[in-house]
Amino acid sequence: MTHFGKHIRSRREDLRKHDRRFSLRQVAQRIEVEPAYLSKIERGDVAPPSEATTLKLARDLGEDQDVLLALAGKVSSDLQEIIRKRPKLFADLIRKMKEAPDHAILRIVREVRDGEW
Amino acid sequence: MTHFGKHIRSRREDLRKHDRRFSLRQVAQRIEVEPAYLSKIERGDVAPPSEATTLKLARDLGEDQDVLLALAGKVSSDLQEIIRKRPKLFADLIRKMKEAPDHAILRIVREVRDGEW
DNA sequence: TGTCATGTATTATATATAGTACACATTAAG
DNA sequence: CTTAATGTGTACTATATATAATACATGACA
Structure with a gap:
């Protein structure tokens, strides 16, 4: 492979x-x-x-x-579980992020870490 | 199951x-x-x-x-592919989002859709 | 009342997944 | 120089995955 x-x-x-x-x-x-x-x-x-x-x-x-x-062509089962619990939300999020540059994703991760919601 | x-x-x-x-x-x-x-x-x-x-x-x-x-206990293979292309970034993002409330995730999706990067 | 469609029971199977067991030739170390 | 460790070839296997094929009993309907 x-x-x-x-x-x-x-x-x-x-x-x-x-x-x-x-x-x-x-x-x-x-x-x-x-x-x-x-x-x-x-x-x-x-x-x-x-x-x-x-x-x-x-x-x-x-x-x-x-x-x-x-x-290895796999995605960690714990990530899969997170996605499966809210499939629409996460499917949407991930597909939207597909084209986003790394720094944009990193910024979001940082924002979430800092509890900005 | x-x-x-x-x-x-x-x-x-x-x-x-x-x-x-x-x-x-x-x-x-x-x-x-x-x-x-x-x-x-x-x-x-x-x-x-x-x-x-x-x-x-x-x-x-x-x-x-x-x-x-x-x-069915699965995650779409197209989502898996997106994750596998940038595993660290997406693993981090998804794990951080695990505890986030729906509206917070929705807000991010909206922001990304509106090209805010 | 016979025929047609419905859902199901049983049996079989092909392919993939995830390895083990053992023997053997080569190399490194004391 | 010989013993021990290294990587590999070959053959085998257990379990799961994802279905197919056929036959059958029951109910609807015309």
Whole structure:
């Protein structure tokens, strides 16, 4: 699919330069999958793993969870739940935001954080 | 799962009061599934159908697509795609909006529509 | 009263998802 | 030099997803 595999492989290899515990086998063990499976994931031989496994991987490699999920072609289930609770409102909001530049979205996030409602 | 089945059954039966074309069989034919399958969906005997089938159903029954997808436990793939393109930004936005009251979100949608950036 | 339409029960199935298990060749380390 | 660790090939599997096909009992209707 995407370059999910390439991404985590290069990230893992970067980390390994300074820390031997980032061998494929040791990462696999920590995130509780078989080494052969992680190998296939990194080479793009299989589709990206489940949300749960992707999250463990993000934690282990120190990556942003939402970004890694996105690379895996997924959207975090907690976000989905928020949307599903008020589908019209959020669908509308998100579609409107589609074309908005980053800074506009950031401004809104800041406004909301500062409790401006 | 949820009351997806109940919901569409009652909606369909309401429509049928004024239009005989809303029998289970005829709806099934229009949305291109087997009557037996639609029957099972309505009775909650199986999980809600795929996104594609749910959308056809929404169109046929004149329901809001995002709302019906939400009842099916899903989030529209076009929304997911928007989020995946800027995962950090949107994850942040949506989580911040989680607690916001409807009117606050509506206000933002309006502001964005009016091009306030 | 027979036929037509309705909803449903049962059985089957193709494809996708998410991995495991094990063996093997190569490389690195003591 | 040999032991231990590394990455990978191959084969297999369990569960879920999303439906199809057929047959059947009941009720409407003409």
